[in-house]
Amino acid sequence: MTAPQTTPDTAPAIELKGISKAFGPVQANKDISIRVMPGTIHGIIGENGAGKSTLMSILYGFYKADRGEIFIGGTKTEIPDSQAAISAGIGMVFQHFKLVENFTVLENIVLGAEDSGLLRPSLARARRELKALAEEYELNVDPDAIIEDIGVGMQQRVEILKALYRQADILILDEPTGVLTPAEADHLFRILENLRREGKTIILITHKLREIMEITDTVSVMRRGEMTATVKTAETSPAELAELMVGRKVLLRVNKEPATPGAVILDVKDLHVTDAKGVHRVKGVSFEVRAGEVLGIAGVAGNGQSELLEVLGGYETATGTVTMNGTPIDLTGTKSDGQSRRRRGIAHVPEDRQAEGLIMDYSAWENTAFGYHHDDKYRSGLFMNNAAILSDTTDKMQRFDVRPPDPKLAAKNFSGGNQQKIVLAREIERNPDLLLIGQPTRGVDIGAIEFIHEQIIALRDQGKAILLVSVELEEIMALSDRIAVMFDGRIMGTRDPSQTDERELGLLMAGITDTDHDHSVEEIEDNLAKAGH
Template sequence: MTAQIHSAAEYALELRGIDKHFGAVHANKNIDLKVEKGTIHGIVGENGAGKSTLMSIIYGFYEADKGDIAIDGRVLKIRDSKTAIASGIGMVHQHFMLIQNFTALENVILGAESGELIDDSLDKARAELNRLSEEFGLSVPLDQPVEELSVGFQQRIEILKALYRGARILILDEPTGVLTPQETEHLFKVLDSLKAQGTTVILITHKLREILAATDNVSVMRRGEMVAHVKTAETNQEELAELMVGRKVLLQVDKGDSTPGDFKLSVRNLSMTDSAGVKRLDNVSLSVRAGEIVGIAGVSGNGQSELLETLAGITPVDTGTIDLNGHTLDAEHPMNPSQVRHAGIGHIPEDRHRMGLINTFSAYEAFVLGYHRNAEYNGTVQMNQAAIIADCQEKMERWDVRPQDPYLKTANFSGGNQQKLVIAREIEQNPDVLLIGQPTRGVDIGAIESIHQRILDMRDAGKAILLVSVELDEIRSLADRILVMFDGTIVGEVPADKADERTLGLMMANIVPDEIKALQSEEPA
């Protein structure tokens, strides 16, 4: 029989001795955690530190092997998410759980319908959502299909879903990864409003600056253990990074001046319309030289994905011309992804699950995707499996992929370690041009330091790099020149040394400040 936890009334959530194994992997080791009512509590840690597992236990996706969970001082057995929701726990996942062709209102009531008639449920939900929207600043067009809404609105719908179901404890997993700086600022105002009304918020993020700006307390996990609990006002980025990684971390890579060479990538008047007749790229022109990094900033969904996929040969060109490392790519001269790779182009896709990996493959199989015809991986008759496994093992050690098991299914690695597999696969092929989409999405701060340094090393070795990222700190840290995309067009270019967050944020909303217009008008044609 489970012993009672005599939690003080001020704790909304208390964990005692939470332990969880997945086979030989000890994901959570005797975790203790106390979250005060009406506070914003941050949880940080490296990829694979056990954060997601712990949150999944709280939300009922997993059941702990041992240990106790108390909500408002009462010990509960949370065996599924239905129990968690009934106990006042809500969760907003990093990848939104929304049905795209449903309206916002339909998404909110899905699974929480009341009565026999759907119209009654919709009317009741509409009235309550209008109240919640006004109270917390979460206005959403309730009758518009989700697929037509920005990611900022979609996130508000997820928060409204949780609040509509009575959440008193709200867990947010990497909530700002797809938001503009202005949307992030609004989200934090919403969280402050929730806190003021007594809601307890647990914020999972790898962005230490946001932890320091938004939270009251922060807990640090490392290798499955809880290693520190600190008041946010009494810590800083350097201390938190060191606690997370177990060593001192460089929060800013040392980037010297670039020495651009010949043009390796040139795009002229590129346009592309998707199968639904929507113009995704509109007269895009850009260039990247050897030895430079050109960054593209913008809110996710403004054409960056389509640009990368067109350059990589995945999506055909409608109009315009692309010069890829001396090879012409246009409507009359198409190239498939294999031909693009053979032309010396590497591609780190934005979405590792949709385009970078096959989750049922082992790590060593995923490591040769797209390069499986390389001579070093093939024998006289069939693929040289031993050579592939040995090469994968060596690269996993070099890139600190955890666990270093070439036979482990890629689905069983944490998101950050999956990302390391994809990045290592592309960079280790030593391409002349590297197309990078969201290189550190879901990656912890220690790995970010390493990945950023590898990208700069590629630049300094004379490689041409086109970098797409929604992380403005990342773009500003790595890029030599920054382009901003909005609604399929490039709205402006900013030199890296003049690219402050306010300016980029405004441009991402299609507002080009006068000083940037003046700067561009001075540039030679």
């Protein structure tokens, strides 16, 4: 990809000068200056909490900077709110889409940008413009489709079309591939290239270094609220960017020896899960996990992986047969609580650490004891031995490099990566026979990702069984010894990571088992939509 030619006199599409923003004592942005040239794709990367989202929220008018200036096309511009940003030609596609699910595509695009109080003329004009935009940028979408009936890849196109319909020349995309299959992500990149070719300027916020290297012209690195570097993508490498992000060298690959699987620890047969609304979420799933191996469950979010973990962790009821070390586990809800699972040697790192893994207002030492507070080591007669828990938590925080290493600090005051380490320390240190782990590095910065991956492989090498659920296909490929792919509540197939690739897994994630011929993104999205995604 070749960036458009610019001259020294070319005004930046966006220039931020000396932007600073504090939230109480926390300095989120510190004197940040950045220039984004027109017609380029400019990546912004940084650890969790580095200040990327705050900076973009200032540019889009969600926050007002404490000091600093914004220039759009060389002109100083005040952006007090998002309407001012839209008027300045800035559009933003959020990680979590801002669409009305029971409205049509056309209604969502027009919403908030009507010509007048009369809706019909607005819809007619929008339909004409939508057709032209779709043809120009490969953003084909049915204008009369209901949002809740189309796949996430198509919904993302709607968000981009919304911005273009509002005359956006500058697009900000926040983690745009987090909910896409590999084929959908590739198609998004083609769309971005088309937009760039037509002179649009794109800012891409992502934690995926592969995407930065593949799609951007220039990349800026943020660390602890400051801009540490801006480099041409062609003149850098993933290893250099990772070091700029965290301030030290980072191992970008998972070092592991081949697995030596032992006895079957977890055996699941014909498992069915129906949720509280009567929706059949898991449909006859069968698999086994052996000692000394990682079984990875791949799939786009919402295909039954969450419900599977909840049943195995004791949160939900199900029908079917599940045995742990050869002994059946009760699935009816009478004994299927997390406490009984722990007694059976099952540890669980849930997908949502804040909602299910921690009580955010409680301290680290209290959170470390949750679920294990009945253990003899934590008790003194009839009472809790708080001194023993504090001491144990201090040891865990040192071993898992939790920062700051303060057991009395409330969980909500730790970064996302350190919150995850607290949960991991609590569960892994129990020496479980089986570790259930969901989205282990969601919202976690690259230095913590390296550490978490090392802990998972170390547990496997101790002969433990690990069931890993992740929407990050690179993570699944790197950590798993076997990969099962879920789509619409079913397992579409199981693969050896050394004998498959992201294309085959991506097709299975979209419900397509025939890999002998090419499949369009539209076919993939149709399958996802039929499955209710």
